[in-house]
Amino acid sequence: MDWNDWLTILRWRAIEEGDTDAVILSEGQRREATGRTRAGMTSEMVTTDRVGDRESAFLLRRALWLEHELIGWSGILVRVMERLNPVKGRRLWIIAGWLAAFIIGYTLAGLGQEAEFNLLALPLVGVLVWNGVIMTAALLIEFKQEGRSRSLEWLANRLTPAANDRNGDAEASTGMTVDQRFEQLTHAPALERWQRRFRAWLHIAAALLALGSAIGLYARGWSKEYRAVWESTLLSKANAQTFFGSLFKPASSVLKLPLPLTELAIMHRTQGQTVSPAPALPWIHLYAGTLLLLVIIPRLSLALLSVWRAHAVMQKRMRSLGWQNFLIRTLRAVEGGQEIITVLIHATDAAPTHREVWSRGVRERFGRMTEPEMIHVPLGDEDDFVSAWKPAHPRVVIVFNLATTPEAEVQRRFVLDVKQTLASRQRDAELLVLLDATSISNRWSPEKLAGREKLWTEMLQGAANEIIVAARRSGV
Numbered sequence: 001m002d003w004n005d006w007l008t009i010l011r012w013r014a015i016e017e018g019d020t021d022a023v024i025l026s027e028g029q030r031r032e033a034t035g036r037t038r039a040g041m042t043s044e045m046v047t048t049d050r051v052g053d054r055e056s057a058f059l060l061r062r063a064l065w066l067e068h069e070l071i072g073w074s075g076i077l078v079r080v081m082e083r084l085n086p087v088k089g090r091r092l093w094i095i096a097g098w099l100a101a102f103i104i105g106y107t108l109a110g111l112g113q114e115a116e117f118n119l120l121a122l123p124l125v126g127v128l129v130w131n132g133v134i135m136t137a138a139l140l141i142e143f144k145q146e147g148r149s150r151s152l153e154w155l156a157n158r159l160t161p162a163a164n165d166r167n168g169d170a171e172a173s174t175g176m177t178v179d180q181r182f183e184q185l186t187h188a189p190a191l192e193r194w195q196r197r198f199r200a201w202l203h204i205a206a207a208l209l210a211l212g213s214a215i216g217l218y219a220r221g222w223s224k225e226y227r228a229v230w231e232s233t234l235l236s237k238a239n240a241q242t243f244f245g246s247l248f249k250p251a252s253s254v255l256k257l258p259l260p261l262t263e264l265a266i267m268h269r270t271q272g273q274t275v276s277p278a279p280a281l282p283w284i285h286l287y288a289g290t291l292l293l294l295v296i297i298p299r300l301s302l303a304l305l306s307v308w309r310a311h312a313v314m315q316k317r318m319r320s321l322g323w324q325n326f327l328i329r330t331l332r333a334v335e336g337g338q339e340i341i342t343v344l345i346h347a348t349d350a351a352p353t354h355r356e357v358w359s360r361g362v363r364e365r366f367g368r369m370t371e372p373e374m375i376h377v378p379l380g381d382e383d384d385f386v387s388a389w390k391p392a393h394p395r396v397v398i399v400f401n402l403a404t405t406p407e408a409e410v411q412r413r414f415v416l417d418v419k420q421t422l423a424s425r426q427r428d429a430e431l432l433v434l435l436d437a438t439s440i441s442n443r444w445s446p447e448k449l450a451g452r453e454k455l456w457t458e459m460l461q462g463a464a465n466e467i468i469v470a471a472r473r474s475g476v
Helices: 003-018 027-038 053-070 076-081 093-109 123-141 150-159 172-223 237-254 261-267 280-318 323-332 352-366 383-388 408-425 445-460
Strands: 116-118 227-229 341-347 371-377 395-401 431-436 466-470
Touching: 003 053, 003 172, 003 280, 027 053, 027 116, 027 227, 027 323, 053 237, 053 323, 076 227, 116 150, 123 172, 123 280, 172 280, 227 323, 237 261, 237 280, 237 352, 261 352, 323 352, 341 408, 352 371, 352 466, 383 408, 395 408, 431 445, 445 466
Parallel strands: 116 227, 341 371, 341 395, 395 431, 431 466
Antiparallel strands: none
């Protein structure tokens, strides 16, 4: 899959995970998209956070179904989708940069050249040395440990188009949560991809600069007859022959171009006089051929390498964005049949908001089509309840209030007694504990919540098959 495919997937994931109250995308629409596109996939098949080909194909089918079926029906949805865009460069800036590189190269080839074509006045050696250093550094950077450059990150933020303005629409508060989730999912991979592609754009610019230089020589030679000479304070005639022989040998050998080194002696200009200036065309061919072999082709190859690496790293990043919970929750929304799950509510008030949280937690764990059967167990009545209880269903969830301080002789003993009774009457018994944080999730600090959750987990270690924490989604 390419970058745009992943962006399509991530836009819908951000909406589903940010739109926790199903204002933008209803639960029914989400389930329908899953049911129509899962092609036999079940939640049991999802075993890791990293998605494989089957999982990614399902995610793409589902996202495309949502896009084709729902975009256009909801004005809110359209406006939210329009503003979910990651870091990206301006295409106009890229084209302008390439054009500037070509013009600079065209201009450089004409510096110091009048009626006579001075071989040493051409910036060929400097261009080759500079490109050699840059290409060596580029290869080292390309295969170094994956990461982001702070300087390029700053540049990316400067070159990124401004985000669409947000107005006072009704979805703004929910939409901001969607925006934040999309930013969280896409910012790091998008920025790294942009940086790698930016290096490819620079390689192309360098190739265009060299191409502009070669074309500049041919363009000037079209309407003016150049004669080739050379002059130097540092090089003797013998040294000049060695120097030009080494410089132009790759182009001469690979492109089968004549290399008239024997003419260098009479081409030498000294004290303003030249014995016999030579025709410039063979030397222009050698100059252009050298740029082609040592600059243009290597730079374009590095650009292709950078783009390929950008794609490979992007795929790695995207496949590792913590997909397991999202996939399991999505698939379980259409699984479960009409199975009944017994929910034992221990010493907790069963207000409608609480029941909604517990039902959602049960359905996300066992499948959206399951039906919770809730039974209240008052504090102090645990023994009487267990002695009289005859479990009719193999899966049981015990709900405790996370704010309560757990005690071994109360909560742990109750869980163990329920587990023993359940196992004695049901072959495929499965017991879960759900810790309800509804009343405290917005009042307690994250550190305090984590500490209490740890206390509960340690107290119930080994007593239940699984321990999950549930809180209201509003404001998450």
